[in-house]
Amino acid sequence: MAATKQKNLWYVRQARRKRRFTTLLTVFFILVQVLWVGVPIFMTVLWSLVDPNHPWSFPNILPEKLSWGQWMYVFKYTNILRALKTSYTLAPCAVLLSFLFSLPTAYVLGRKQIPGKKFFQTIVLLPIIMPGMVVALFLSRVFNAFGLAQNFFGLVLAHTLMGLPYMIRVLTTSFEAIPQDVIDAAENLGANTFVKIKDIFLPMVRPGLLAGMIFAFTTSIEEFNLTFIIGTPTFETIPTILYSFLGYNFIRTNASVVALIMMIPNIIMLFAVENFLKSDYLSASLGKL
Amino acid sequence: MERKNVSSIDYLLLIPGVGFILLFIGSSIFITITQSFGVLSVTGKSQFTIENWKAIFHDKESLDSILFSLKIGLLSSVGTLLFAFPVALFLRKGGSGKRFLASLIKIPLFIPALVAAFLIINLISYHGIVNEALLALGIIKKPLRMLNDKFGWGVVAIQVWKNLPFVLLILSSSLASIRDDTIDAARNLGAGTFSVLFRIYVPLAMPGILVSMILMFIKAFGDFAIMSVAGPTYPPSIALRMRNTATLFQEWDKAAVLGVIIILTTLFITWLYSRLAEFVTGRK
Amino acid sequence: MKKLLVMMLAMCMLAGVAFAAGPSIDLKTASWDSIVAAAKAEGSVTFYAWYFPDYFKEAAADFEKQYGIKANVIIGDQTANFNKAIAEKDMQTGTIDTMIVGGQWVKTTTDLNLFYGPIRNILPDASKFSNNSWELQEGVLINGYLAPFHRNQTGILYDPDRVKDPPQTWAELVAWINAHPMEFGFCDPSKGGSGQSFVHTAIGALAGGLDKYKGDKELVQSKVANWDQVWKWFNDNKDKMTITVSNNDSIIRMNGGELAMTVAWDDNVKDMISKGNLFKRAKMYIPKMGLAGGGDTLGVLKNASHKAAALVWINFIQSREQQLKKFQMVGAYPARTDMTIEGTLLTEEDRKNNAIPWFPAPYKDFMIKEFVKNVLMK
């Protein structure tokens, strides 16, 4: 009896020690992560706030004076506003198109056992697998031939191309995840094809649809290669502007401002997605199967 | 899965998505290939020739670029994996702290590659915070020159930083599919931490490991933006060289050869992966 | 969303509509006044550049105020600008009217016959620029097709806190580099002109002067035979110098304390100081051994739809007031020879005595390629 008790104590102590270790490790990782992500961002914020009249140079650890001067300069003189406008009109257009294009395809890939399915699924991945610069450079020859280069509609097509794989993949999984029973039940209760699409398929793939849209949206906002080759100089997006500040025109303060302008909406989006992924009712409601 | 018969309408429905991708990617690959042989050349006369291919293979600069890109691709994929795998293991079982950690880790996923490059450039510059911290801790006596370094560590660092969450997501989902029973069974049969790690976790997560490594490799190998911002003075990455050859020197045919090389390498690696995946999962 | 889409479609269509109006007068024979009138009738001009966004934005506003002609200034990527122009080469009318022609593009664009001209005889202020700048750019004969609009000069930029007695001759520089390893920097010549200028000077110092190349239209092999010594020197001293990746990168590394001395463009330095990216104590000079200068030009596209307005715009940029304003805003030294400037980083004296001309373009191209092959690749 005594021995058992002692053994139990050992066991409890061991478990407690393990839990404490895990907590410590978690805290450690969080700290590392805060440094890992936070420091770079913090430094960028500092650089973007350097006062134009008080350079931040070695050996100063911190800038002498902070001001909004760099932000004002960027907004006043660079094409940032035009680029913001282009980026944020381009992205919704590309998302809309890729949604329309991916819906029928994802339906077939998700719900039909067609011959050659694996092949088609590989094709869908091509825009992700293929190196961006190669596609951009030589697609630009094709676009040139059809008057799509340096053209807004051409850019929308290019961005749609890059968003499609994410959209199709996510939607395909959503379509796959719908239990056949549910569709049969709807049909059994009298639903026709139209009702099935409107009341069953669309609402049930909605979580996937939103996720796909967010993926396609951020892909479009980030897209550099195709925009750079096909769109610039007529159309500047935020990445191409940033590239010009990072390349031969490397001006750290201006680049910081543009980097932040590009980054902040994305991080906000990340938290939106986080929340949304938690309320994934599709898997929740079918969890008892 | 519907057990109903397949109709030709299904193939029609594939056109908007698959057809669209096939049209655009296919045509660009087609142009790359034809142009590399001087056919359908946009810069002037169109005549079949293999001179461009010969030229590239006799050009040490191009070979240097290819080797450099291969090296960066390999180091980036291995590096990211080494960082991501332990974290993925640690995060396999959630607690509230870990959930918070997981969303922190995801942040770089939403930071565009160019911005990531810029963030890291700031850090690793000569008197950047990394060097200053190392100096303050007395680890080094003189600051390290990491920016645009000849080896390419700066590029690898950026790739790791930017893609860690991406790889983490893939690894997490393949680790999540390992049932606790399996682990318990292994422990019950006498496996220690080490054995559980290398005999259970690693083999079972192998498909995920392979996928993430391959995607990382492809990303880093064909990268233009990060290389052009943080890469060394020489050699330029192959994508960078290709772009310069085409748009700076207007030698589109030679650029096309480089393009075909990039595509072939990418396809070869992807094929290799699918074979490996078959081998690992034992499916034929 | 629907509204947005309609807007989008409308935008696409607008972009597709070509501007139909062409000049009704012969620009090469018409009087300047009638050209100005034609320009006003055209109503707008589209100008492509890749730097000085602040200056060109203000210039566009001034231009519109003065002539009532709208100037669309597009600041794009340098390479992208030229690729667009080249892609539009065979179109009836292009979308670019006029653009800056950078040093490395003079040869390509001249070979492709991209520009309208000669415009030297049309522009009223042409005589206010040096004859040479109308004839030869980057060693390429331009025959009055490209209009000079600023002169910039490379010099040695240094931190007076760390460099007490800046070197003037090649020997002094070598001594300094030996005494302060890695603290001297220059940019990769394939990525920026300041690096080219430094290698150019090194060739002069190590391979028997620069005079022998003067006037050559083609590369003479025998004259470059002893460049091996130059590459040897670079290789021997490679780990004592920092090779940076762009003109600006050199300056930024100086600001970060990595470099104490570097070769840089005067206008770049001024611009970086004004934006808080370089400490104000920085000093600059042209050493006695000499460093080369340069200057970009403006060209009117052959298929421009607003040629008259483009010419008026160029004339406007070349005007005294604008040349001065440009200098004040971004530190770019005027190309006009009929004005002197106060308060420059580089003294007038330095400019007069120590600025040297480039050797001809074939040598410059060869220099860049050989540097990559013999130094960077090693």
Next chain:
Amino acid sequence: MSRLILKDLVKKFDNVAAVNHVSLEVEEGEFVTLLGPSGCGKTTTLRTIAGFYQPDEGEIYFNDRLMNNIPPAKRNTSMCFQSYALFPHMNVWDNIAFGLKMRKISQPEQKKRVAQALEMMSLSGMEKRMPGQLSGGQQQRVALARAIVTQPDILLFDEPLSNLDAKLRVQVRVEIKEMQKRLGITSIYVTHDQDEALAISDRIVVMNQGQIEQVGDPQSIYLHPMTSFVAGFIGLANILSGQVVARKENQVQLELPFGRFWAFAGGLRASVGDTVRFSFRPENVVQYREGSPNKVSATIQHAIFMGDTIDLFLDAKGTRLRARAESAAKLKPGDIAVFSIDETAFQFLE
């Protein structure tokens, strides 16, 4: 409400007949269970009735109407799925009202009927909940409510209780039976659980390998299995074969390795010398009392205590038999005991 007639139904998948010439008539208001092991074709039959599959051969009639080419949406059947198949994105009310909406029933009528169904299934007050927030039993009720609210001609159940725990299962099957009796809807119920089938059905159709083995009410299926499959599948049975050695009136004497036994012949046509297959239940092998017929002495191999009875595994001269004894009997492995088999217990098989 409909009569359901299946005529010579065949459904093949990849050339394998999942349903192989099945004919069946179900009366109006009747509760018929399709019972059989997994893969016997019962679910395929059900789904063919619902219209999810097109039969390869044969006909389906609701009353006199041929249904073969009517799409599932127009058949006016209601199916309860094993997974419940609730629409996860709709609340309870919308789930139940779905079929009514499809039938374009007027709003007030919808309200009335859904409320009734909720009431009937004791779901009142839960109409705003999402399926994910309900327990398994509640989800089951919603699925039932959704099925009955449309007043279908035929109710189809596809193993609706298999996701519930044992206790709940017993409770819900009673409810289903009561509900069906009250509404009088013709019902087809698929299950592999014989207890469930026995408890709930008016008639049971035992299926095996795509074919019907036997159709009958629960008692006759249990007491008078006609094939060895039915005998073996439902309840426990000793299935043996032996030679007829004598015949008198409606009795036959059977020669078995462990003795000769008299059995009621029933409809058996076999004559002396024929070998026949037959079965008898363990509960018919009881401890021998003076005057009982058909005496067997056997060694007890295992005795398993079941509460009210003891399950016995016997060895009668090399033949294994199952028997049952009252738990008061003091039997233990190794004992030799004497049993008797009731003459009426013998069921001759095809």
